[in-house]
Amino acid sequence: SQQGEEDPQALSIQEGENATMNCSYKTSINNLQWYRQNSGRGLVHLILIRSNEREKHSGRLRVTLDTSKKSSSLLITASRAADTASYFCATAQGVTSGSRLTFGEGTQLTVNP
Amino acid sequence: DAGITQSPRYKITETGRQVTLMCHQTWSHSYMFWYRQDLGHGLRLIYYSAAADITDKGEVPDGYVVSRSKTENFPLTLESATRSQTSVYFCASSESSFSGSGPNEQFFGPGTRLTVL
Numbered sequence: 001s002q003q004g005e006e007d008p009q010a011l012s013i014q015e016g017e018n019a020t021m022n023c024s025y026k027t028s029i030n031n032l033q034w035y036r037q038n039s040g041r042g043l044v045h046l047i048l049i050r051s052n053e054r055e056k057h058s059g060r061l062r063v064t065l066d067t068s069k070k071s072s073s074l075l076i077t078a079s080r081a082a083d084t085a086s087y088f089c090a091t092a093q094g095v096t097s098g099s100r101l102t103f104g105e106g107t108q109l110t111v112n113p
Numbered sequence: 114d115a116g117i118t119q120s121p122r123y124k125i126t127e128t129g130r131q132v133t134l135m136c137h138q139t140w141s142h143s144y145m146f147w148y149r150q151d152l153g154h155g156l157r158l159i160y161y162s163a164a165a166d167i168t169d170k171g172e173v174p175d176g177y178v179v180s181r182s183k184t185e186n187f188p189l190t191l192e193s194a195t196r197s198q199t200s201v202y203f204c205a206s207s208e209s210s211f212s213g214s215g216p217n218e219q220f221f222g223p224g225t226r227l228t229v230l
Contacts, residue, residue, distance in 0.1 A: 040224075041224070042205075043205075045220070048217075096210075100171065102158075103156040103157075104155050105154050106154075
C-alpha cells in the first residue's frame with residue numbers, strides 16, 4: 001500500500017522560480033525524508049525531518065511537516081536547470097534503525113532555462 | 114573508491130535463468146536494502162538486512178533470495194527470472210540510529226537495469 005503520495009506528479013517551471021512539491025501520508029510517522037533522483041541515477045538524500053519538527057532548511061531547500069494534516073512540502077527556491085529531477089518523499093513509521101521507508105511515486109520537476 | 118557500488122549495471126537475461134545482482138558498500142553500514150523501481154514509479158522494498166546473517170522480507174520478496182555473509186556485501190538472486198522482474202534494482206545502505214529516532218538516511222547505489230526476455 002502506498003504511504004506517501006506526492007503532488008503534483010509533474011511540475012514544469014522557469015529557471016529562477018520557486019518549486020513546491022507536496023507529500024501526503026496515511027498513518028503516523030516517526031520521520032519523513034526527501035530524496036532526489038536524476039534521470040538514470042540512484043536516489044540522493046536531501047533532508048530528514050522528524051515528527052516533532054515543523055520546518056527544516058538546507059541551502060535552497062525548505063521542508064515543512066504538518067502532522068495534523070499528515071502532509072509535508074518541499075520548497076526549492078530560485079530553481080536552476082540542474083534541479084531538474086524526480087523528487088520522492090519517504091515515510092518511516094517505526095522508531096528503530098531498521099524501520100522501513102515507504103516511498104511515494106515521486107514528482108517529476110523540469111526547470112526550463 | 115568509497116561508497117556503494119552495484120554490478121552489473123545492465124543485464125539482459127532470459128525467462129527461467131538465475132541471475133545474481135551484486136551490491137558492495139565500503140562504509141560498514143549495518144543496514145542494507147534492495148529495492149526495485151518500475152518505470153515511472155517509486156521504489157518498492159524487496160529485502161533488507163540489519164547485519165551480517167540477518168535478513169528480512171520487504172514488500173515484494175517473492176521470486177528473490179538474498180544473503181549477507183559479510184557486512185559489506187548484499188547480493189540479490191533471482192532464482193528463475195520472469196518478465197515481471199524486468200526493472201531497475203537499487204541497493205542502499207544506512208547507519209544505525211539512536212533508539213527511538215527512526216531510520217537514518219539511506220545511501221543508494223547507481224542501480225542495475227535488468228531486462229528479462
